[in-house]
Amino acid sequence: MTPPQEGRTGLAGLAGHTVPRQATAAERDRGEIGPEPADVLLTVNGTVHRVRLEPRVSLLDALRERLDVTGPKKGCNQGACGACTVWVDGHRVLACLTLAVACEGREVTTVEGLADGDELHPMQEAFVDNDALQCGYCTPGQLMSAVALMKEGHHRDDAEIAEWMSGNICRCAAYPNIRRAIRQVRDSGGRAEQEGES
Amino acid sequence: MSIPPQIGRGVPRADAHAKVTGAARYSAEHRPTGAVHAVLVCSRVPSGRITGIDASRALVSEGVLAVLSHLNLPRVAAQPRLIPSLAGTTAHGQSFFPMQDERIHYAGQPVAMVVADTLERAEHAAELVGVDYAEEPWTTTVDQGRDRAYEAEHIFGGFVPGRTDRGDVEAGLAEAETVLESTHRFAANHHNAIEPSAATAVWEDSKLTLYDTTQGPTATRLTVAELLGVPPSNVRVVSEFVGGSFGGKAMIWAHPTLAAMAAQHVRAPVTLALTRAQTFSNTGHREEQEHTLTLGARSDGTLTAIRYRKLSPTSHFDDWAEPSLGPAAQLYACPNFEGVYDLVRANTMTPTFMRAPGEGTGAFVIETAMDELAHELGLDPLELRLRNHADTDPETGNPWSSKGLRECYARGAELFGWHSRDPRPVQGARREGDWLLGTGMASAVYPVYSVMNPQRARARVYADGRAVVETGCSDIGTGAATVMGQVAAEALGMQSEAVTVHYGDTELPNTVAAVGSAGAGAVSAAVHTAARKLRDQLVAQALADQGSPLYGADPDEIEVRSGRMSLRGSPGTGEAYGEMLGRNMTFDAEAVGSWQPPGRDSGYGTATFGAQFAEVAVDPGLGLVRVRRMTGVFAPGRVLNRRTAHSQLMGGMLWGLGQALLEATHMEPNQGRWANPSLGEYLVPVNADTPDVQVEMLEVEDRVVNPLGVKGVGEIGQVGAAAAIANALFHATGRRFRDLPITIESVMAPA
Numbered sequence: 001m002t003p004p005q006e007g008r009t010g011l012a013g014l015a016g017h018t019v020p021r022q023a024t025a026a027e028r029d030r031g032e033i034g035p036e037p038a039d040v041l042l043t044v045n046g047t048v049h050r051v052r053l054e055p056r057v058s059l060l061d062a063l064r065e066r067l068d069v070t071g072p073k074k075g076c077n078q079g080a081c082g083a084c085t086v087w088v089d090g091h092r093v094l095a096c097l098t099l100a101v102a103c104e105g106r107e108v109t110t111v112e113g114l115a116d117g118d119e120l121h122p123m124q125e126a127f128v129d130n131d132a133l134q135c136g137y138c139t140p141g142q143l144m145s146a147v148a149l150m151k152e153g154h155h156r157d158d159a160e161i162a163e164w165m166s167g168n169i170c171r172c173a174a175y176p177n178i179r180r181a182i183r184q185v186r187d188s189g190g191r192a193e194q195e196g197e198s
Numbered sequence: 199m200s201i202p203p204q205i206g207r208g209v210p211r212a213d214a215h216a217k218v219t220g221a222a223r224y225s226a227e228h229r230p231t232g233a234v235h236a237v238l239v240c241s242r243v244p245s246g247r248i249t250g251i252d253a254s255r256a257l258v259s260e261g262v263l264a265v266l267s268h269l270n271l272p273r274v275a276a277q278p279r280l281i282p283s284l285a286g287t288t289a290h291g292q293s294f295f296p297m298q299d300e301r302i303h304y305a306g307q308p309v310a311m312v313v314a315d316t317l318e319r320a321e322h323a324a325e326l327v328g329v330d331y332a333e334e335p336w337t338t339t340v341d342q343g344r345d346r347a348y349e350a351e352h353i354f355g356g357f358v359p360g361r362t363d364r365g366d367v368e369a370g371l372a373e374a375e376t377v378l379e380s381t382h383r384f385a386a387n388h389h390n391a392i393e394p395s396a397a398t399a400v401w402e403d404s405k406l407t408l409y410d411t412t413q414g415p416t417a418t419r420l421t422v423a424e425l426l427g428v429p430p431s432n433v434r435v436v437s438e439f440v441g442g443s444f445g446g447k448a449m450i451w452a453h454p455t456l457a458a459m460a461a462q463h464v465r466a467p468v469t470l471a472l473t474r475a476q477t478f479s480n481t482g483h484r485e486e487q488e489h490t491l492t493l494g495a496r497s498d499g500t501l502t503a504i505r506y507r508k509l510s511p512t513s514h515f516d517d518w519a520e521p522s523l524g525p526a527a528q529l530y531a532c533p534n535f536e537g538v539y540d541l542v543r544a545n546t547m548t549p550t551f552m553r554a555p556g557e558g559t560g561a562f563v564i565e566t567a568m569d570e571l572a573h574e575l576g577l578d579p580l581e582l583r584l585r586n587h588a589d590t591d592p593e594t595g596n597p598w599s600s601k602g603l604r605e606c607y608a609r610g611a612e613l614f615g616w617h618s619r620d621p622r623p624v625q626g627a628r629r630e631g632d633w634l635l636g637t638g639m640a641s642a643v644y645p646v647y648s649v650m651n652p653q654r655a656r657a658r659v660y661a662d663g664r665a666v667v668e669t670g671c672s673d674i675g676t677g678a679a680t681v682m683g684q685v686a687a688e689a690l691g692m693q694s695e696a697v698t699v700h701y702g703d704t705e706l707p708n709t710v711a712a713v714g715s716a717g718a719g720a721v722s723a724a725v726h727t728a729a730r731k732l733r734d735q736l737v738a739q740a741l742a743d744q745g746s747p748l749y750g751a752d753p754d755e756i757e758v759r760s761g762r763m764s765l766r767g768s769p770g771t772g773e774a775y776g777e778m779l780g781r782n783m784t785f786d787a788e789a790v791g792s793w794q795p796p797g798r799d800s801g802y803g804t805a806t807f808g809a810q811f812a813e814v815a816v817d818p819g820l821g822l823v824r825v826r827r828m829t830g831v832f833a834p835g836r837v838l839n840r841r842t843a844h845s846q847l848m849g850g851m852l853w854g855l856g857q858a859l860l861e862a863t864h865m866e867p868n869q870g871r872w873a874n875p876s877l878g879e880y881l882v883p884v885n886a887d888t889p890d891v892q893v894e895m896l897e898v899e900d901r902v903v904n905p906l907g908v909k910g911v912g913e914i915g916q917v918g919a920a921a922a923i924a925n926a927l928f929h930a931t932g933r934r935f936r937d938l939p940i941t942i943e944s945v946m947a948p949a
Contacts, residue, residue, distance in 0.1 A: 057318055061317055061318060065316065068229055070220070070223060070224075070227040071219075071220025073224075073393070074226075074471070075392040075393065075394070076474040076876065076877045076878075078474070078876060078878065079878075080876060080877035081392055083392050110220065111218075111219065111220040112219065114219075115219055120215075120218065120219070124218040127214070127218050128214040128218060131210070131214075131841050131842065131845050133217055133218065133675075134675035134676070134677075134842075134845055134846075134849065135391070135393070135441045135674060136213065136214075136216075136222055136439065136441065137224065137391070137392045138392045138441075140220050143218060158890075159886075162885045162886040163885075163886050165885040165886075166884040166885045166886040166887075167884075168885070169392060169877060170392070170885075171391055171392050171442050171444070171882060172675050172845070172849045173848065173849040173852035173856075173883060173888065174845060175852065175883070175888040176889075177845065177848075178885065179885070179890075
């Protein structure tokens with residue numbers, strides 16, 4: 001087996017491919033990862049990646065710098081802006097405050113995983129339709145929060161939508177249009193809810 | 199003049215798909231082979247000198263390739279000199295470049311740069327660099343420097359005089375029956391675009407490619423080339439996606455040049471991304487400021503005199519103040535005006551443009567003062583403004599190129615329901631439980647700046663019937679790319695869906711930086727000129743082509759629809775651009791258009807106007823203020839895309855909400871550095887702070903400013919919005935709020 005390389009790696013987890021040795025759950029429980037780099041298997045948008053990481057690497061840096069998944073954005077790197085919002089096992093988390101090694105064995109979903117091939121997710125369509133974006137830098141995080149909010153059921157009225165979208169700063173202040181996009185998806189029959197669970 | 203069908207359409211953003219799928223790559227997201235990371239180390243002291251740099255621990259840290267400081271970084275090839283980016287040339291944000299000697303001018307100034315193979319290794323090693331300082335006394339606030347204030351000769355990069363006089367203010371005050379004086383203090387502000395500034399530098403032999411977060415790719419090219427001492431033609435700048443700017447990326451700061459220097463040193467591509475905290479001391483700010491305004495008026499409300507002084511800190515290298523006196527000087531027909539900018543030399547970087555630079559603070563002052571005057575005189579605030587309406591430009595006496603302010607007032611008042619307003623500004627006159635309700639209004643004005651050099655674009659039609667239009671401008675979220683396609687389609691006689699736009703690259707025809715709300719005017723002028731030239735060229739080719747059904751026809755009788763040229767009134771006689779090109783074995787045709795702007799002395803006053811209205815609910819027990827609704831009506835010349843323009847204006851108005859109630863960077867005077875450089879502590883509006891916003895645009899024809907009469911929508915939405923909110927607070931509580939932001943504790947304090 002080729003020794004793992006620091007940095008970006010190719011796909012590792014497709015059927016028939018050898019999965020490299022990684023720390024077992026027991027080893028991890030004993031704290032046997034780090035401080036030196038270790039191999040971690042990260043499942044991102046349904047694809048398994050083997051990536052060699054120091055334990056201090058955040059999920060956000062692992063995605064952006066190692067896997068070249070740059071949809072999740074770095075706006076503050078301290079959990080204040082929400083631009084890095086992704087899902088871990090279907091729940092929204094701030095990737096900048098999540099350690100990558102803690103995501104082994106979990107499903108990570110980023111904005112790149114929202115569309116079904118060339119078909120945009122209804123929430124992506126609604127953001128385009130309602131001009132719910134300007135510079136676009138917060139948009140991936142807004143989308144991941146908006147779709148999760150549907151699944152959470154926090155979409156009864158505008159006040160509730162606004163409250164549950166307030167972890168995602170939009171400095172262009174497209175907020176009223178973001179609320180309108182969410183209402184559009186809500187009122188068009190909850191297709192986003194089903195897809196949000198997938 | 200009828201509005202042509204492609205221009206003005208609310209077509210979706212050209213880049214929306216890339217932005218909602220995550221495909222859009224911003225400057226720190228380009229990954230050239232072998233790229234490494236640079237991280238800055240910034241001064242923790244505001245004044246003094248570096249007495250020692252210990253790089254030894256950083257250098258042995260794993261993955262570290264270099265530690266650069268004034269000890270080993272090459273000297274820059276030119277002393278930078280601040281020039282606003284609107285000038286279209288170099289755009290140094292300040293007349294200073296860091297890491298050239300041991301001198302410390304401000305806290306947060308870069309003192310070292312660590313380059314390592316991964317980001318976390320560079321970040322870690324940056325913490326291991328030891329820097330010793332000999333501190334010296336500093337000044338960082340208005341209060342610390344008040345005694346040493348001086349009257350500026352010029353501000354704003356030399357573009358605005360330090361003193362403006364018209365008429366005789368003393369005589370005007372003597373004539374006044376009412377004189378009001380007020381002092382207003384403003385906290386410093388930071389842009390806080392969600393994308394922190396970043397640059398990725400790639401050298402190939404002597405050629406440099408920079409992916410930069412910039413409002414002006416050409417400005418970056420010229421500035422970095424001058425500092426590196428290389429020909430501008432050897433520097434390519436790519437900025438297709440820029441994650442917001444609001445002025446913070448309007449000037450060219452040190453980091454793209456530092457990234458290029460680091461890449462040269464380690465002989466590998468380098469990405470240098472500022473941390474959020476570093477953006478507070480590396481990309482400029484809106485300065486702390488104190489304004490003192492004296493208004494004189496007759497009992498009928500007619501203004502007789504305006505005296506205005508502004509005091510603010512600037513850096514040690516530049517005389518900078520945002521031009522806050524503009525709205526007071528331009529909004530009303532007052533014959534006597536005196537305005538002075540006083541400055542204090544301070545240990546900060548040079549302040550810079552921030553959305554509505556000057557107009558945001560200045561309109562707050564004049565428009566809350568006008569509200570106060572209306573109250574003193576027992577006049578409706580809107581009526582007072584109408585009585586002082588400036589039919590000509592009060593600064594020059596010139597006619598306006600276009601105005602529309604009266605129409606904005608009237609339409610805004612109608613939409614908002616202003617005329618049924620209970621006028622009493624009494625605490626609790628209107629109440630819902632603990633909430634006191636109030637409404638307020640204000641005027642908005644923003645200059646139409648004339649750009650200074652030719653604006654170019656290239657248009658190309660392919661034989662398959664599609665077109666491409668190209669300019670070098672970046673789209674910072676304004677919709678510039680989208681409107682390029684619409685303007686080209688209109689001139690070519692095509693649908694905008696058939697036009698692809700290329701932008702954000704210095705290899706494309708040059709346009710000025712998208713600053714000062716001038717971007718849409720400049721880019722649309724260039725694109726219109728290029729596309730119109732190409733259309734005429736293709737029509738001429740058809741008329742001269744014996745194989746064309748239009749051979750020999752009169753060019754004035756030709757019209758083009760959906761890419762098909764035909765005889766007016768005889769649509770069956772004609773052919774598509776593509777048919778003609780194909781018959782002649784031609785794959786494409788193109789034209790470069792160049793628009794020469796009219797220059798500064800057009801003989802007209804040029805500005806955009808609008809009217810702002812707001813309703814607030816105030817809980818004085820808890821100090822809470824909720825903005826319930828906002829209405830803004832603006833007259834921005836021609837609107838190129840109703841959807842993107844609406845978003846710009848709405849965003850501007852919500853910036854006014856942030857300015858009024860939230861935004862403040864606090865200088866810690868005993869440390870001489872910003873106390874809250876983070877998005878957790880620098881408060882900006884979040885979704886739950888923002889009401890739905892009603893925006894209307896009244897198109898006014900303008901034949902002066904540029905070929906399409908586009909006056910810009912980037913900043914006017916913010917101007918006056920904070921004043922409307924503060925005036926609504928007065929209406930709700932009977933208390934006047936003169937300082938920004940209006941904080942919870944100031945609302946709670948007893949009157």
